[in-house]
Amino acid sequence: MPRLAVVGLTWPPETFLQWKYRGLVERGWRVTVVASYVEDPGVRIEGVRVVRQPDWQAGRVTHVAGVLRHSAALLVTSPRRFIRALRSVGSGPLWRFHYFLRLARLRADVVQFEWEGAAVANLPLLAIVRRPMTMSCHGGLHVYLHSPERASQFSRVAEAFEEASLVSGVSRAVLGEAERHGLDPDKARLIPTAVDPDVFSPGDARPAERELRVVAVSWLRWLKGLEWAVAAVADLAARGVPVRLDVFGGSPQPPVGEASDRERLLWTATDLGVADRVRLHGHVTTGRLVEELRAADVLLHSSLSEGVPTVVLEAMSCGVPVVVTGVGGVTEAVTDGVEGLVAPARDASALADALERLWVDPALRHRLGGAGRERVLRSFTLERQLDSFDALYGSLIGGAQPAPVPPAPDPTPSLPL
Numbered sequence: 291m292p293r294l295a296v297v298g299l300t301w302p303p304e305t306f307l308q309w310k311y312r313g314l315v316e317r318g319w320r321v322t323v324v325a326s327y328v329e330d331p332g333v334r335i336e337g338v339r340v341v342r343q344p345d346w347q348a349g350r351v352t353h354v355a356g357v358l359r360h361s362a363a364l365l366v367t368s369p370r371r372f373i374r375a376l377r378s379v380g381s382g383p384l385w386r387f388h389y390f391l392r393l394a395r396l397r398a399d400v401v402q403f404e405w406e407g408a409a410v411a412n413l414p415l416l417a418i419v420r421r422p423m424t425m426s427c428h429g430g431l432h433v434y435l436h437s438p439e440r441a442s443q444f445s446r447v448a449e450a451f452e453e454a455s456l457v458s459g460v461s462r463a464v465l466g467e468a469e470r471h472g473l474d475p476d477k478a479r480l481i482p483t484a485v486d487p488d489v490f491s492p493g494d495a496r497p498a499e500r501e502l503r504v505v506a507v508s509w510l511r512w513l514k515g516l517e518w519a520v521a522a523v524a525d526l527a528a529r530g531v532p533v534r535l536d537v538f539g540g541s542p543q544p545p546v547g548e549a550s551d552r553e554r555l556l557w558t559a560t561d562l563g564v565a566d567r568v569r570l571h572g573h574v575t576t577g578r579l580v581e582e583l584r585a586a587d588v589l590l591h592s593s594l595s596e597g598v599p600t601v602v603l604e605a606m607s608c609g610v611p612v613v614v615t616g617v618g619g620v621t622e623a624v625t626d627g628v629e630g631l632v633a634p635a636r637d638a639s640a641l642a643d644a645l646e647r648l649w650v651d652p653a654l655r656h657r658l659g660g661a662g663r664e665r666v667l668r669s670f671t672l673e674r675q676l677d678s679f680d681a682l683y684g685s686l687i688g689g690a691q692p693a694p695v696p697p698a699p700d701p702t703p704s705l706p707l
Contacts, residue, residue: 291318291319291321292319292320292399292400292683292684292687293320293321293397293398293399293400294314294316294320294321294322294398294399294400294402294683295321295322295323295324295396295397295400295401295402295421296311296321296322296323296324296326296394296402296403296404297393297401297402297403297408297412298324298326298356298403298404298405298407298408298409298411298412299323299325299326299404300325300326300327300328300329301323301327301328301329301330301331301340301342301407301541302330302332302333303323303404304559304650305426305576305577305600306483306484306600307404307661308335308382309486309672309684310669310675310676310679311323311335311338311445312335312336312337312338313672313673313676314676314679314680315336315338316337317676317680318498319680319683320337320339321337321339322338322339322340322341322345322396322398323338323339323340323341324393324396325341325342325343326343326408327341327343327543327544328340328342329543333503339393341396342449343389343392344356344361344388344389344392345383346383346385346386346389347387348385350384353384353385353387353388354384354538356388356391356392357384357387357391360388360391360392360394360395363395363614364391364394364395367395368394369444371394371418371419371607372391372394373397374394374420375390375391375394375418376415376416377417378390378414378415378418379414379421380574385699390414390415390581391666392465393412393415393418394415394418394419395421396419398419398421399421399422399683399686399687400421400424400683400686400687401415401416401419401421401422401423401424401515402421402423402424402425402426402683403423403424403425403426403450404426405426405428405429405446406425406431406450406468407442409423409425409447409450409453409454410446410447410449410450411451412452413446413453417454420551422455422456422686422687423453423454423455424454424455424456424457424458424682424683424686425451425454425458426457426459426466426477426481427457427458427464427465427467427597428456428458428460428464428597429449429459429460429463429464429467429484429595429596429597429618429619430459430513430595430596430597430618431464431467431468431471433513433594433595434515439650443629447471447472448471448472449472451468451471451472451473451477452472452474454477455477455686456477456479456682456685456686457473457477457478457479458480458481458678458679458682459479459480459481459597459677460480460481460482460483460485460597460598460619461480461482461597461598461618461619461622461623462619462622462674463479463597463618463619463622464597464618464619465478465480466500467618479678479682481675481678481679481682482598482621482622482623482669482670482675483598483599483600483603483623483675484603484670484671484672484674484675484676485499485600485603485604485607485666485670485671485672485677486672487607487663487666487667487671489576489580490580490583490603490605490607490608491580491607491609492584492608492609492659492663493581493584493585493606493608493609494584497670501532501533501534502526502531502532502533502534502587502645502648502649503534503585503586503588503589504519504523504533504534504535504536504569504586504587504589504590504645505535505536505538505582505583505586505588505589505590505605505610506519506535506536506537506538506539506589506590506591507537507538507579507589507591507601507604507605508537508539508591508593508599508601509539509541509542509546510537510539510540510541510542510550510551510552510555510570511542511546511548511550511551512548512551512594513593513594513595514551514592514594515592515593515594515615515635515636516537516551516555516592517551517554517555517558518592518635518636518638518641518696519535519537519592519639519641520535520555520559520562520564520568520592521558521562521641522590522592522634522638522639522641522642522645523535523559523564523567523568523642524562524563524564524638525638525639525641525642526642526645526646526649527563529562529642529646531646533567533644533645533649534567534568534569535564535567535568535569535590536569536571536582536586537555537568537569537570537571538571538572538573538574538579538582539573540572540573542630542673549588549673550623550668552570555568555570556568556570560589570643572662579604580608583604583605583608583610584608584610586605586610587610587611587648587649588610588611588612588613588645588648588655588656589601589602589610589611589612589613589639590612590613590614590645591612591613591614591615591620592614592615592635592641593614593615593617593620594615594617594635594636595617595618595633596615596617596618596619596620597618597619598618598619598620598622598623598670599614601621602614602620602623602624602630603666603670604621605624605662606624606629606630606659606662606663606665606666607662607663607667607670608659608663608664609660609662609663610659610661610662611630611631611648611655611658612629612630612631612652612658612661612662613630613631613632613644613645613657614630614631614632614633615632615633615634615635615641615643616632616633616634616635620632623665623669623670624662628658628661629658629661629662629665630658630662631644631647631648631658632644641672642662646653656678
């Protein structure tokens with residue numbers, strides 16, 4: 291049974307990653323997740339082993355005990371790895387030595403980093419375990435390289451790309467961004483974002499209502515541009531459109547290192563006079579999210595940077611029309627006027643224009659929703675994605691190499707609505 295070790299995640303991970311690991315287990319992989327932060331230890335995925343990273347804030351006694359325990363184990367089972375750990379980690383802080391000694395005991399055929407930052411932070415691990423390493427790129431690299439909080443960490447991303455055996459990206463735009471920052475195109479593999487269309491499926495036809503119900507789903511982070519969604523709602527209200535915005539998603543987890551946008555969004559709604567039209571609901575279960583999407587007239591995704599956002603595909607899979615900003619790889623899934631409406635980022639008026647079009651034209655909502663569902667079934671199913679990851683990881687332990695990313699084809703001609 292092949293073994294995959296995923297390093298540098300929070301637990302539980304995002305839903306799309308939970309689906310990925312569950313699917314790989316069903317395909318015969320043994321998956322181990324090394325969690326840097328555990329929010330809910332009660333979450334379990336059958337067949338997935340979770341290893342908690344040593345807490346760097348723990349006391350010296352804890353770290354000394356951990357170093358002694360893992361050193362003894364390595365000296366018995368893999369003395370060469372112990373020596374490589376001594377050489378690779380060097381004279382850093384005690385907690386760091388404890389951490390990499392723990393990782394040195396991983397038994398894996400392939401090491402996976404789901405985020406560029408995790409790969410950079412764990413570069414010494416590759417010299418210790420000497421296993422093929424893969425990285426995934428989900429978008430936002432150009433933003434983090436210019437962020438004061440992240441720039442120093444991401445400055446070594448070119449080194450991580452060099453060490454990687456293969457790098458997957460959720461869109462051509464994301465892979466192009468990675469190539470501009472040091473990724474060898476021969477290592478690039480396109481594995482798009484995906485959803486399970488059997489879970490995210492259309493519901494019963496909704497009765498006509500006298501209110502436009504808009505749903506947004508995202509972490510409450512500045513990068514998601516939710517203040518522009520609130521401003522668009524205020525613009526619509528000023529035009530006399532009865533509108534309500536329901537936002538589902540919680541504050542960033544501590545490892546993200548960003549403050550929550552919750553209070554700023556509430557103040558924005560109050561300042562713009564739409565506090566009664568904007569509701570922040572926090573995280574909800576997948577089942578609840580499906581219900582909320584089916585009950586929505588439109589999904590609004592006003593992000594400032596993206597790969598191909600999962601929630602946009604989830605809404606499309608439910609037959610819900612989407613209004614999105616044309617950033618990153620979003621337009622590789624949503625063609626303006628075909629599966630949804632596309633507006634510029636940071637343009638509340640353009641977002642309001644798109645929402646108003648859907649308000650006055652229910653037939654357009656129906657047509658876009660149907661086309662979105664067809665697009666997901668054609669290109670963004672979970673089964674297709676799992677086949678790609680299975681082939682990618684398998685290629686590194688003796689299987690056939692998955693094909694590199696081909697040149698972008700000419701866009702399929704489509705008639706504007």
